[in-house]
Amino acid sequence: MSTVAGVDAVERRPQPTDVSLRPSSARVGERIVKASMIACAAVSIATTIGIVVALLGPALQFFREVSVVRFLTETEWTPRFENPHYGIWPLVSGTLWTTAIALLVAVPLGLGSAVFLAEYASPRVRSTIKPVIELLAGIPSVVYGYFALTFVAPTVLQGLFNVEVGTFSVLSAGLVLGVMIIPTVASLSEDALSAVPSSLREASYGLGANRMRTVTRVVFPAAISGIAAALVLALSRAVGETMIVALAAGSQARMVGSATQEGQTMTGFIAQAASGESVVGSLQYNTLFAVGLTLFVVTLIINIISIRLVQRFREAY
Amino acid sequence: MATPVTESTLQADAPAVDEAPPQQRAVPASEPEADSPPNVSIGSVAEGRELDESSRAVLTCHDVSIYYGAFRAVNQVTMDVRTHEITALIGPSGCGKSTVLRSLNRMNDLIVGSRVTGTIAYHGTDIYSRGVDPIEVRRRIGMVFQKPNPFPKSIYDNVAYGPRVTGMKVDSMDDAVEQALRSAALWDEVKDKLKQSGMGLSGGQQQRLCIARTIAVKPEVILMDEPCSALDPIATARIEDLMIELRADYTIVIVTHNMQQAARVADRTAFFTAEAAEGTGDRTGHLVEFDLTSKIFSNPSDKRTEDYISGRFG
16 A cells, blocks of 8 residues: 555655746845845944044044153152142053952952853753853942942951951952953853854763863863963953942042052043043043053053963863 | 672682772672572573673672652663673664663662662672772763763863773873773874863764773673664674673673674573553563573573564564
C-alpha cells in the first residue's frame, strides 16, 4: 500500500515551470531597512565628530591665550582670581582620586558578584540577584550625590569608622561613585563569563580541577576581553560622572594629597562654571572647553591602553 | 561481596593509581553501597579473543539509573569495565549512552537536577557515596569530549594544565608534557610550536591534544564521548590506532555512533536502546546486551541488538 502511495506522490509532484534566477521583485523593503540601519549607526558617529569639533574650536582659542606648557605644568587652578592660574593638575588630581577610590570599590565587588553569578549561583538565584544589582544602575546620580553628602560622609565615615572627613571629601564621593559603577562591572563581566563555552569548563573539571582553579585559570582568561571592556566602561563612567562629585567632593580646586581632603574634579569644575554666566567667546567660556578636551583625551588614553592590554592577555576561544 | 583487602591489592596493581589517599577509599568502604557485588555480571561474558578473562573490573555499575529531575534518562544498567580493555557503548541517539559515560566520572554532577541511583564502584568504592570527592574521581577517570575543546592557551599550557591544577608532583614539567604528547602521538607534529595556541591545530590534532592533556594527569581510566564524530576519516583512523596503543597503559570507555569503530577497537561492547514510556512518551535508555565485541557483532543474543547491528533501525 505504502509503495503505491509513494509512487503516486512522485508522479503528482508539480514540475517547476519558471526556472529564472533573476530577483522576482526589486526588494525595495530590504533596501529601505538597510538604509535606515546605516542612518541609525551614522547618528552616533556624527555626534562624536560633532562633539570633537565643538570642543576643539573654543579650546584652541583658550590655548592661544594660555600656553599649553603652563596649562600642563602649573599646579594652581584659579581662573576667577585677579591673577588667574590655569594649571590643570588640581582638577586632574581630583578626578584621579575619586576614580581610583571608585575602582577600588567597584572592581572587587563587581567582579566578585560577576563570578558568583556566573559560576556559583544556581539559575534561580542568578535570575533574582542580577536584576537587583542592575537596579543600582537605575538610581539617578543626583540621588547618589546626596546619599554621599548626607549619609556616607557623616554617618558611615565619621560615625561608623571614625574617619576624620569634612562634609566634602574625595573619599565619600569616590566610595559612592564606586557603588554606582558596580552594576556596570558586575553585569557586563557576568555576561562575558557566561559566554565562555561550557565545553572549556567541562574540560577543566574532567582533568580534576576544582571550581576555583577552573574559574581563575580557564574561564576568567577566556572572558578577559569582555571583562576588560566592562572595566573600561566603568572607568569611563567614573571619570565622566559629574553629579556625585559636584555634590560630595567639594568645589575647591586644589591638589588633593589624601582621600579625606576635598577637591574638585574636571567634571565638577565644568558643572560649576557652566552656569550660563560665562560670555560666549570669553576666556572663562573657553576654559570650560579646554577642561572638556582634557577629559576627552584622558578617556581616550585609558581606552587605548586597555585595548592594548586586552590584546596582550586575551585567550580567544 | 568484595572485601576491602582484595580491593586494595587491586589498586596496588593498577599502574596509574599512584598513592591514592587511603582515607578516600577507607571512608566509603564502610558505606553499605560498597557491598555491591562486582562479580555479578562477569559470569555472563563469554570466553574468547585473546582477552585475559581474569582481568579485574576497574568500574562496576550495578543497577544504575540516571535521572534529570523527574525524567529517568537511563534505567538499571549493570555492567563492568575491565582494566586494560576498551569498552564501547553503542546505540541509537538518545539511548543514554553518553549519560552513562558521563556518570562514570561524575561529570553529570555539573548538570543541575541530575541524580544517580544504584552503584558505580571504582575498585570497590562507590563513587557516589558520601565522602567521595568528585575532583579525585575525575583525576583518576579522565574524559575526552565529542568536540575537541582545547583551552585557548598554548599547546604546552594545555598539557601542563592538569598537572598544575591538581598539584601533581612532576620532576620536570617539560618532560611530563613531552611524554604526554608522545603518548598521544602528537609530539612530532607540535614539538617546534609548543608555545603556539592549541586552537591553531587541525581538528584531529586538537583531539589528540585533548587526549594528551588527559593523559598528563595519569588517570587510570579514560572516558571518550564520541571522540571522532567531529573528525574526518584519516584523523579518525589515527585516534583509533592511538586508542589501541593506549590500551596497554589505560582502561578506555568509548561512546560511539559508529558501529564499525566499535567493532574495530573495542574488546567489549554494550548495546543500549531507548524505549518510550507508556503515557508520558519519555524515552528511557536501557542496556540491552553487554558482551565481547566479537559476540555482539557476530552472534548477538538479543533480537534488538541484531537489528541495530545489521542496520535495521537506529
